[in-house]
Amino acid sequence: MQNLLSEIWSSLKQNKLRTALTGFAVSWGIFIIVVLLGAGNGLMNALMSNAGDEIRQIMRVYPGSTSKPYKGLKENTWIRFSDRDMTFTEEFSDLIDDVYGTVSFSDTLALGKETISSYIMGVSPEYLKSSNWVRLIAGRFINKLDMDECRRSIVIDDSAASQLLGDDESYTKIIGKDITVGLNSFKVVGIFEADEGSWGHDSFAPYSTVRKMRVEGTWMNHIDFKFHGLETKQQNDDFEKAYKRAMSTFHNADPEDTRTTYIWNMYMDNKEMNKAMSIIRTALWILGILTLLSGVVGVSNIMLITVKERTHEFGIRKALGAKPGSILKLIVVESIVITAFFGYLGMVAGMAVDKLLDNTIGAHPMDIGVTQLYVFKNIGVGLDVAVEATLLLIVAGTIAGIIPAWKGARIRPIEALREGK
Amino acid sequence: MLIELKDVNKTYQGAQPLHVLKGINLSIEKGEFVSIMGSSGSGKSTLLNILGILDNYDSGEYRIDGKLIWDLSETKAAEYRNKMIGFIFQSYNLIGFKTAVENVELPLFYQGVSRHKRHEMAMEYLDKLGLAQWAGHYPNEMSGGQKQRVAIARALITKPDIILADEPTGALDSRTSVEIMDLLKELNEKEKMTIIVVTHESGVANYTNKIIHIKDGVIGQIEENSRHDATAFGSENGMLK
Ligand SMILES: Nc1ncnc2c1ncn2[C@@H]1O[C@H](COP(=O)(O)OP(=O)(O)OP(=O)(O)O)[C@@H](O)[C@H]1O
Numbered sequence: 300m301q302n303l304l305s306e307i308w309s310s311l312k313q314n315k316l317r318t319a320l321t322g323f324a325v326s327w328g329i330f331i332i333v334v335l336l337g338a339g340n341g342l343m344n345a346l347m348s349n350a351g352d353e354i355r356q357i358m359r360v361y362p363g364s365t366s367k368p369y370k371g372l373k374e375n376t377w378i379r380f381s382d383r384d385m386t387f388t389e390e391f392s393d394l395i396d397d398v399y400g401t402v403s404f405s406d407t408l409a410l411g412k413e414t415i416s417s418y419i420m421g422v423s424p425e426y427l428k429s430s431n432w433v434r435l436i437a438g439r440f441i442n443k444l445d446m447d448e449c450r451r452s453i454v455i456d457d458s459a460a461s462q463l464l465g466d467d468e469s470y471t472k473i474i475g476k477d478i479t480v481g482l483n484s485f486k487v488v489g490i491f492e493a494d495e496g497s498w499g500h501d502s503f504a505p506y507s508t509v510r511k512m513r514v515e516g517t518w519m520n521h522i523d524f525k526f527h528g529l530e531t532k533q534q535n536d537d538f539e540k541a542y543k544r545a546m547s548t549f550h551n552a553d554p555e556d557t558r559t560t561y562i563w564n565m566y567m568d569n570k571e572m573n574k575a576m577s578i579i580r581t582a583l584w585i586l587g588i589l590t591l592l593s594g595v596v597g598v599s600n601i602m603l604i605t606v607k608e609r610t611h612e613f614g615i616r617k618a619l620g621a622k623p624g625s626i627l628k629l630i631v632v633e634s635i636v637i638t639a640f641f642g643y644l645g646m647v648a649g650m651a652v653d654k655l656l657d658n659t660i661g662a663h664p665m666d667i668g669v670t671q672l673y674v675f676k677n678i679g680v681g682l683d684v685a686v687e688a689t690l691l692l693i694v695a696g697t698i699a700g701i702i703p704a705w706k707g708a709r710i711r712p713i714e715a716l717r718e719g720k
Numbered sequence: 721m722l723i724e725l726k727d728v729n730k731t732y733q734g735a736q737p738l739h740v741l742k743g744i745n746l747s748i749e750k751g752e753f754v755s756i757m758g759s760s761g762s763g764k765s766t767l768l769n770i771l772g773i774l775d776n777y778d779s780g781e782y783r784i785d786g787k788l789i790w791d792l793s794e795t796k797a798a799e800y801r802n803k804m805i806g807f808i809f810q811s812y813n814l815i816g817f818k819t820a821v822e823n824v825e826l827p828l829f830y831q832g833v834s835r836h837k838r839h840e841m842a843m844e845y846l847d848k849l850g851l852a853q854w855a856g857h858y859p860n861e862m863s864g865g866q867k868q869r870v871a872i873a874r875a876l877i878t879k880p881d882i883i884l885a886d887e888p889t890g891a892l893d894s895r896t897s898v899e900i901m902d903l904l905k906e907l908n909e910k911e912k913m914t915i916i917v918v919t920h921e922s923g924v925a926n927y928t929n930k931i932i933h934i935k936d937g938v939i940g941q942i943e944e945n946s947r948h949d950a951t952a953f954g955s956e957n958g959m960l961k
């Protein structure tokens with residue numbers, strides 16, 4: 300191998316400028332791939348901050364209203380969820396594993412003289428996993444003990460924390476402190492990052508605690524349940540239909556009325572989102588590969604010219620005992636070396652540009668009037684793409700070299716020696 | 721018998737097929753120093769290329785050391801050339817971007833000899849030909865005579881059975897030609913090398929022990945020349961040419 304490389308090096312030295320010009324096409328191709336995929340990743344990261352997580356098999360059910368009168372129930376009657384809606388799902392117990400409710404109310408949070416108003420949701424520990432927008436940055440979320448013992452624990456957002464503490468203090472200091480929620484005292488156990496786009500403050504408390512505090516006519520916001528065994532779109536659709544039917548019947552509405560409940564099937568959504576993303580990724584790869592292909596054609600062309608120019612030399616080599624296979628190897632490896640070297644330069648440059656983009660457009664949310672929005676987040680490619688791109692380069696180099704190499708290997712020594720005399 | 725040709729024919733196909741070799745019969749023994757002489761276009765180079773397995777023939781038989789050379793794959797032919805034959809060309813055929821020593825190493829590279837060993841042997845051969853101090857020079861930094869001596873070192877390094885030289889002095893002045901021919905003669909005498917030289921100069925042919933005349937594609941007279949008094953040498957100017 301070392302012999303081969305030094306052979307290649309001495310021939311590359313011969314044609315520095317030409318080699319560099321050809322190599323540039325390859326660098327450019329790989330550069331485009333890395334920048335496109337990096338930006339594409341940034342876009343997808345911004346769309347779904349938890350991209351790549353396991354797909355949670357969770358559905359969320361919201362109450363709706365009747366769309367037609369039925370047995371004394373008027374049209375447009377609001378459906379309300381209560382605890383009984385959580386237990387009635389036993390009918391589906393072979394598919395549904397756990398059911399969680401969410402109740403909410405608005406009240407003021409106070410610490411010393413500082414007060415803010417907040418929307419407080421009573422949730423189960425699982426809520427964190429099913430809500431992408433809640434990113435815990437300090438402390439913990441509501442846990443099972445909070446639920447079981449109806450503890451007065453609360454998780455608040457970072458801006459609420461710093462407002463309650465007064466701006467000059469680090470907001471994490473609020474963890475462990477007691478704050479007043481309405482008339483009750485709650486202990487702050489965690490802080491999450493406030494959503495850029497949201498107005499006001501959100502807080503989380505244990506479902507059981509909130510449920511107990513507000514016995515009189517508390518209706519649930521929504522019901523979440525974990526399920527299993529629904530894989531295909533068909534299975535999911537069938538289940539959703541059956542569930543709605545059961546819900547309508549349970550609330551004395553027309554069993555065929557589909558507007559009594561709304562189902563957000565996170566599992567199918569995620570699945571479809573992942574599918575869409577993989578299509579985008581594939582499209583970006585194809586775009587990049589096509590660009591690289593023009594580089595490959597360039598390398599191939601140059602190699603053909605090189606082979607033509609070196610015909611006499613190959614004739615000498617063959618006269619001295621070079622087998623067709625060794626000429627073939629010489630040219631293919633030369634092609635791979637050119638492609639890989641310049642491709643690597645392109646990859647490094649592409650990654651540098653990704654980094655630059657990430658520090659500029661990736662670091663600042665875009666102002667769209669009412670709210671701010673991240674269009675790109677974490678622009679860049681991972682090690683996997685780098686490895687894939689490297690493999691791609693080797694394949695590309697081989698493809699670029701194979702035709703010229705075959706031509707070189709086939710040269711008859713007698714004709715080659717005559718040439719260029 | 722090292723080299724044996726029986727009724728070898730060669731026709732160049734083309735718009736006008738040209739029957740160049742018309743039944744060549746020839747035997748050369750190990751250790752012989754022979755020249756093939758003939759006028760331009762008589763088929764000398766064609767014959768030498770067949771001998772060197774660089775080209776194939778249409779009919780007849782060609783054997784080296786009893787092995788029939790016929791219908792060989794390129795790979796097999798390359799292997800035979802590498803092991804059995806050393807070439808010396810009129811235009812040297814050194815690789816321009818390689819130094820003298822790298823050029824000499826090349827046949828060993830194709831034998832898979834290690835880098836270190838290759839270099840050592842190449843230096844030894846260059847030294848033998850008085851070119852040790854030129855080892856690191858590129859061909860375009862050397863004189864014709866020096867280049868031809870590098871080529872000779874390259875031909876010798878695999879210790880081949882046969883040295884084939886096509887007009888080895890064709891591009892050299894007469895003094896250098898004498899040097900090269902003296903060198904070949906010495907190789908034949910001291911190392912018992914079998915050497916076949918193609919030439920159209922009688923002065924060159926006169927160095928060899930046997931002169932094979934070729935005319936119109938057939939072998940004509942075969943002259944024994946052990947006394948080196950063949951025609952046209954030294955008669956008037958005392959030099960080659
Ligand atoms: N590849 C080829 N295709 C067609 N004709 C060829 C080819 N090579 C040689 N010839 C012809 O065959 C004949 C013999 O050529 P060859 O090179 O063997 O002659 P030569 O004896 O070596 O001549 P010279 O002394 O000029 O080198 C010539 O007429 C030449 O034109």
Ligand SMILES: [Mg+2]
Pocket residue numbers: 764765766
């Ligand atoms: Mg000739």
